[in-house]
Amino acid sequence: MPLEFVISQKGKQLLLLNGYLHNIHQKYDEKIVWRCTQYKKFSYKGRCHTTTDSESGELIKVTDHCHSPNIAQVEAKKVVNSMKETAANEQKNTRNIISENLEDVSIPVIGQLPTTKALSRIIQRTRVIKENPPINPSHVNSLIIPDLYKFTKKK
Numbered sequence: 522m523p524l525e526f527v528i529s530q531k532g533k534q535l536l537l538l539n540g541y542l543h544n545i546h547q548k549y550d551e552k553i554v555w556r557c558t559q560y561k562k563f564s565y566k567g568r569c570h571t572t573t574d575s576e577s578g579e580l581i582k583v584t585d586h587c588h589s590p591n592i593a594q595v596e597a598k599k600v601v602n603s604m605k606e607t608a609a610n611e612q613k614n615t616r617n618i619i620s621e622n623l624e625d626v627s628i629p630v631i632g633q634l635p636t637t638k639a640l641s642r643i644i645q646r647t648r649v650i651k652e653n654p655p656i657n658p659s660h661v662n663s664l665i666i667p668d669l670y671k672f673t674k675k676k
Contacts, residue, residue: 524571524577524578524579525537525538527595527599528598533545536569536574538583542559543556543567544556548574551572552570552572552581554569555569556568559586565586565587566584567586568582568584569583570582592629593632596627597633600626600634601634601643604618604640604644605647608648609648618644619637619644
């Protein structure tokens, strides 16, 4: 069974296992130890061990959790990741991206999502990071303007 991952708000890999999210705690040569993202909130040591941090890795060991899985939170992370991917790859309107991704989302998942304003900012930030504007030159002689910035949308 392949491992499933989602991307965290800070761009890190989170392991999704049985409805629980885990982040990397320690890396060894032969295994990776993942810690439950709720470990501080519940003060316990919910962990699992895998062979690698890729989808082809195998599960070695899993410890029990002292809380129930939050399926809605996991699905909300998947929806936000989908919005980010769409924003990076397509030139759709921000509102269209949000509405298209929320069409088939259940009510509990919508409750776990950020506000519409926050989702808009997430999409905008994703586009800014992807486009990477040119750096400021130190001298006029080193000024190079990419073709993308040489044209305007005005007619």
